[in-house]
Amino acid sequence: SQQGEExxxxxxxxxxxxxxxxxxxxxxxxxxxxxxxxxxRGLVHLILIRSNEREKHSGRLRVTLDTSKKSSSLxxxxxxAADTASYFCATxxxxxxxxxxxxxxxxxxxxx
Amino acid sequence: xxxxxxxxxxxxxxxxxxVFLECVQDMDHENMFWYRQDPGLGxxxxxxxxxxxxxxKGDIPEGYSVSREKKERFSLILESASTNQTSMYxxxxxxxxxxxxxxxxxxxxxxx
Numbered sequence: 061s062q063q064g065e066e067x068x069x070x071x072x073x074x075x076x077x078x079x080x081x082x083x084x085x086x087x088x089x090x091x092x093x094x095x096x097x098x099x100x101r102g103l104v105h106l107i108l109i110r111s112n113e114r115e116k117h118s119g120r121l122r123v124t125l126d127t128s129k130k131s132s133s134l135x136x137x138x139x140x141a142a143d144t145a146s147y148f149c150a151t152x153x154x155x156x157x158x159x160x161x162x163x164x165x166x167x168x169x170x171x172x
Numbered sequence: 173x174x175x176x177x178x179x180x181x182x183x184x185x186x187x188x189x190x191v192f193l194e195c196v197q198d199m200d201h202e203n204m205f206w207y208r209q210d211p212g213l214g215x216x217x218x219x220x221x222x223x224x225x226x227x228x229k230g231d232i233p234e235g236y237s238v239s240r241e242k243k244e245r246f247s248l249i250l251e252s253a254s255t256n257q258t259s260m261y262x263x264x265x266x267x268x269x270x271x272x273x274x275x276x277x278x279x280x281x282x283x284x
Contacts, residue, residue, distance in 0.1 A: 158268060
């Protein structure tokens with residue numbers, strides 16, 4: 061499979077703590093995205109990082125990318141109960157321009 | 173804001189029935205996608221379309237067909253539903269040249 065894999069599969073933390081989830085992938089990429097999915101809903105785009113970038117921030121989100129290790133991490137700082145959701149990484153498929161492989165997701169629970 | 177809508181949130185069908193899942197986007201996106209999402213398997217691409225009347229097979233097209241007669245509408249067809257097609261179906265759209273995909277809320281299909 062060309063899919064990315066998120067680690068851990070599930071994560072439970074207290075409100076206010078930081079949450080870190082990781083994504084590993086198999087092939088060279090142009091960019092990597094993170095999406096969020098609330099239970100039973102569609103995915104919502106969070107952030108995109110390009111292969112020539114090492115770190116990117118958006119609000120309480122921090123994404124890193126290590127292309128030599130074919131891995132990325134998503135850090136959510138000062139977590140809130142509303143951050144409870146599943147988080148997916150998506151990597152572009154070589155040569156397609158607009159298709160992506162989605163990972164299997166990390167289920168995050170933030171306990172109030 | 174981009175809006176992607178799907179015709180049903182929940183659907184229950186019997187084995188052998190022909191099933192239509194409809195997806196509509198309102199942002200004039202060229203690209204549209206159908207995924208299915210199953211626990212432990214993440215999102216898998218069934219079909220996609222990059223223009224009206226154009227379609228391409230994804231990773232798991234068997235048992236499915238699609239139709240794109242208008243730019244804003246992309247339909248997924250299960251010719252003869254089977255129990256192993258019980259799943260969450262997600263539609264997405266994107267603009268050519270941009271990497272972000274916009275997802276609908278999903279249709280949870282149960283085939284009895």
